[in-house]
Amino acid sequence: MKKWIIIIGSIVLIVAAIFYYVFIYAAQYKRNVNDEKAIAITAVELVSDYNNNESEANTKYLNKALLVEGFVKEVGQNQEGSTIITIDGANDFSSVFCTLKDVNKNVEVNKKINIKGVCIGFTSDVVITDAFIQSKN
Amino acid sequence: MKKYLFLMLLLSSSYFLHAQSLLSTKSGVAKFNATGGLVKIEAVNNQVDCKMLPSNGQIVFALLVKGFRFENQLMEDHFNENYLESTKFPKASFKGYITNIAAVNFTADAVYKVTADGVLTIHGVDQKIQTSGTITIKSGKASLKSDFNVKLADYKIAGSYIGEKIAAEAKIQINCNF
Structure with a gap:
């Protein structure tokens, strides 16, 4: 049971990180x-x-x-x-x-x-x- | 006396011709639009170098691909690295002639329709093109505008952009105030 929580938790984290990179970081990052x-x-x-x-x-x-x-x-x-x-x-x-x-x-x-x-x-x-x-x- | 007058007239006319000899700007504007899907793929370049000779209609454009600014920096990086390969081919240019330059009176305020014939070089590939545009004369100052489409495949521009759809033809808008 504990194992599943860790696996699902890490998947959610990875998806959130990709989402952040593609939609938020990429849109705001500017060369200065x-x-x-x-x-x-x-x-x-x-x-x-x-x-x-x-x-x-x-x-x-x-x-x-x-x-x-x-x-x-x-x-x-x-x-x-x-x-x-x-x-x-x-x-x-x-x-x-x-x-x-x-x-x-x-x-x-x-x-x-x-x-x-x-x-x-x-x-x-x-x-x-x-x-x-x-x-x- | 008459001789002097004639001489003065000759001198002043040659001065006038000299003043008309070459029109140039270093800060012309080129806009690029290759929006194919929902996300807009647009960029602006404010450093277009353009020289035009009113006497025979010869015209030369040069711009630096790395001077295109997108709203989205990652899109700009993709444009430079994957599509235009601007490190290998930093410049794009057009060299040619305005075929009906005789129709343009550079001293009378008006909007004149012109056509240009020449060679467009993008991504290291030369293509003969014919395009139309306008020359506007307003209080003695000339400006040049032209809108045309560029088929990306003609210039061997291929790349795979993640997520966004890129149009097969890019719209280019040129606007140079001399």
Whole structure:
């Protein structure tokens, strides 16, 4: 009798755990770059790595959290209202293009900036998304 | 005097042409919808790179697959790992021409219907496509919209998603403000 209670009890627990994982955890879990340890790099280095060898740079940086340091070249807003920042890559053709997770109105052109975000690859710029501003000097 | 006037006119017209030479944006929007069952499978990408040449209608889109954001993170992970294999194929692009670009007057406010011919590359597979859309000119600014369907099988996109039904054709919506 006792054995049966244990067996049924454990089955119920397992089912509850699966239910929790599929319906509750999966629906709420979100990647947050702010909690991740980032690779610190300058915008100039990042751009030149991508210009030299895109696939090699992808193995190093793609989908990783990066902390990019550089000077603000352009600030704007995308079509959904988020702040977009272009960081100078010391290269006329490509720079680092960042989309912030939130709106930030205190970004100034030509100031030094540190941005943390996920690197999603290279189009004509290195693209960083879900970004946060770390500190300004 | 007349000579100078002519020269000035020539200079200003060349300046104007120069200003019209290339339209580009880095923050175009692409929406993806492959809802097949009850659960919606939708994603948005806000970092579409688009360049368009009004003089001959040449158009280039590039977007990074990892830039698509789903409401559900696990769905996003499945989309990247199992379906689009975005580590192997980080980019999707369209390269082609707007065939009736001559019908668009970039200086007059209106909505113009356009068709584009070109090559769409997704998941490392090239496919020739023809699609239609609109170019809207409003107070001197151009924007481009297009809705089209993509058959997943055409691009060798196959995967087995647990639980949710994925549609055989995905709806793509493009919206770029220049």
